[in-house]
Amino acid sequence: MPGEFRRSERILGDWLHSRGHRDQIVVATKGAHPLIESLDAPRSSAAEIRDDIEGSLRTLRLEAVDLYWLHRDDIDRPVGHFIDLLNVFLAEGKIRAFGASNWTPARLRAAQDYARTTGQHGFSVNQPLWSLGCQQARPPPFSGYVIFDAAMYRFHRETGLAVVPYTSQANGFFSKLALPPEKRPANFEAHEFHTPPNLTAGKIVIELARAKGVTPGTIVLAYLWSRPFPVVPIVGARTIAQLEDSAAAVGLRLTSSELEALETASQSGLPGAD
Numbered sequence: 258m259p260g261e262f263r264r265s266e267r268i269l270g271d272w273l274h275s276r277g278h279r280d281q282i283v284v285a286t287k288g289a290h291p292l293i294e295s296l297d298a299p300r301s302s303a304a305e306i307r308d309d310i311e312g313s314l315r316t317l318r319l320e321a322v323d324l325y326w327l328h329r330d331d332i333d334r335p336v337g338h339f340i341d342l343l344n345v346f347l348a349e350g351k352i353r354a355f356g357a358s359n360w361t362p363a364r365l366r367a368a369q370d371y372a373r374t375t376g377q378h379g380f381s382v383n384q385p386l387w388s389l390g391c392q393q394a395r396p397p398p399f400s401g402y403v404i405f406d407a408a409m410y411r412f413h414r415e416t417g418l419a420v421v422p423y424t425s426q427a428n429g430f431f432s433k434l435a436l437p438p439e440k441r442p443a444n445f446e447a448h449e450f451h452t453p454p455n456l457t458a459g460k461i462v463i464e465l466a467r468a469k470g471v472t473p474g475t476i477v478l479a480y481l482w483s484r485p486f487p488v489v490p491i492v493g494a495r496t497i498a499q500l501e502d503s504a505a506a507v508g509l510r511l512t513s514s515e516l517e518a519l520e521t522a523s524q525s526g527l528p529g530a531d
Contacts, residue, residue, distance in 0.1 A: 263316040270317040285324035286313050287358065289331075296400065301331035303342050310351055325352040326384060329401050330360045336368040337375075344377045356382035356421070359403040362412040369416065380418065384491075385409060387422035389462070389480045390430065390455040392525045397424070397449060407526045413486045425490030426477055426503075427455075434459040435466070435473045458523035465515060471505060478506035483516055 261267070266286060273279055288309030289301050300309075306327075313322060325346070327339060343355045357365060357380045365383060372379030386397070387405030403409075405422065413420055426432075430450035433441050445451065459473075466473045481488045494500035511519075517529025 263312060266313055266316040270319070274318050279319070283323045284317065284319065285326060285356075286317070286322055287326040287328040288313065290328035291401075299329070299331040299333070301329075301334055301339075303338075306342060307346075310346055314351060321350055321353055323353045324382070325355045326358045327355070327360075328358050330357070330364055330403075332364065336364060337371050340368055340372045340375070340377055340379065347378060354378075354381040356380055356384060358384035358423075359386075359401055361403055362406075362408045365409075365418075366412060369418075382419045382421050382489075383409075383413070384421045384423060386424050387420065387481065388425050388427040389477050389519060390427050390450050390452075390458055390523045390525075391424065392527075393452050393454040393523055394427070395449040395452065405527075407528070410527050413484075417486050419487035419489060420481075420484075421489045421491060422481060423491045425481055425492060426474060429474075430455065431459050431462045431473045431477050435463050454522065454524040458519055461518050461522055465511070469509070471509065472502050474499075474502050475506040475509060476511075478503060479509040479511050480516070480519060482506065482509070483511040 346352045369379040385405040386402045427450045462473045462476045465476045481490050492503040520527050520529040
C-alpha cells in the first residue's frame with residue numbers, strides 16, 4: 258500500500274499480539290518478490306532475502322516464521338544459493354521450514370538434490386498455480402507464475418513433496434457456473450476460466466456435486482485432495498458460509514474414474530488415475 262510496506266503482515270501481527278495465541282497458529286509468509294515498481298528486477302540476493310525475512314519478523318512481532326516461502330525463483334542464480342542461504346536462516350532460528358513458490362519441476366528437483374548431497378534441509382512444500390481447469394484458462398494478469406502440469410505431477414508423485422496450490426478454487430468459476438444464468442456476474446463470460454474445456458468440465462462438476470449432495474466448490478477442492486501426495490489448498494473465503502463450504506471438502510475423495518473424467522474434459526494433461 259502507498260506509504261506502508263508489509264501491511265498484511267502488520268495486520269496479522271497486531272491480531273496475533275492482541276490474542277496471545279501464537280502457539281496455536283502456524284504462520285507463513287513470503288519474500289524474494291520484485292518491487293511493484295520494478296517487477297522485472299529480481300530481488301534474490303542474500304542481503305535482499307535477509308532484509309525480507311528480518312523485516313517480516315519485526316512487522317509480525319515474531320521470533321520465527323514457521324514456514325517461509327520464496328515467492329519467485331531467479332533462474333540466473335544456482336539452486337545452491339537459495340538452499341545454502343535458507344539453511345543459514347534455519348540455523349539462526351529465524352525460520353522453521355521453507356518452501357518454493359513458482360519454481361519449475363526441474364529447478365525443484367535440482368534444489369532437492371543439492372540439499373540432499375550437501376546434507377542440508379530442502380524445500381518442505383511447493384506452491385504452484387493449480388486448480389481444476391487452470392491449464393486451459395486464460396493467462397492470469399500477472400507474470401512469474403508457474404502452472405502445475407504433468408511434469409510437476411510426476412515430480413510430486415515420485416518425491417511425495419507436499420503441494421500448497423494457490424488459485425485452488427479457480428477463482429470461483431465453477432461455483433458461479435452452477436448458478437442460474439440470471440444470477441451469474443454480469444461479466445461472467447470474461448472470467449479467465451471461461452473457456453470451452455472448462456465449460457465441459459463444469460458440467461461434470463455440477464453432476465458430481467448433485468450426486469454427492471455437496472456444492473461445486475467442494476468438488477473443486479476434492480479434485481486437488483484426491484492425489485497420491487499431500488495437498489493443502491489455499492482457500493479464499495469472504496463469508497462464514499464460504500469457509501464452511503471449503504471445510505466440507507476435507508473428507509471427500511474422488512474416484513479414479515471421476516478424476517479421469519475431469520482431467521479429460523478440462524484437457525489438463527494430468528494423469529486421470531493413479
